[in-house]
Amino acid sequence: AQKVTQAQTEISVVEKEDVTLDCVYETRDTTYYLFWYKQPPSGELVFLIRRNSFDEQNEISGRYSWNFQKSTSSFNFTITASQVVDSAVYFCALLLGGADGLTFGKGTHLIIQP
């Protein structure tokens, strides 16, 4: 069965520091999709990025970057120059090619202190 592990339950950093959120996934499928979602204190789920298993190219979007490494089954998320507005719970999730739903990690609570 598939699994997503976010080992960091909570991270607290001071504003402007860089921070990396770890995500390790397990699946035997060769076709799969990886996601990151942000859940701010208001509670909604905000889509950040999707990566498919055939595309290991890293991605940068402003202060956000993602490092996908199939060799270590990891899909880590880095926030550069963190801001207070980045404070949220971040979820990594795995979607297989079949009809089943997303498998979520337990989330990392990121606290950015001013």
Add this chain to the structure above:
Amino acid sequence: NAGVTQTPKFQVLKTGQSMTLQCAQDMNHEYMSWYRQDPGMGLRLIHYSVGAGITDQGEVPNGYNVSRSTTEDFPLRLLSAAPSQTSVYFCASSYLDRASTDTQYFGPGTRLTVL
């Protein structure tokens, strides 16, 4: 487009009561699903549907029923609520073709408390 809508936003039930959580989408998505979010547990799949008339169980289906009579609607029923069903419930939808869909679109959530 309204996207994915859920009603109600908040609900308090007594043990043994029944209720239906509503979910609707206007994006003509074939795939719809329900998740529950509990503290420290992430989101877990309850039920999903790949089209009208077709539903299947996810990871935590016990105590919940679903049906899909139209493409747009996917209600979640609690027949006899239990305190263990206190949670935040999210509905999501997407196209069935995983390769062509960018994300699962999530509703705003329903916070349910069972006393």
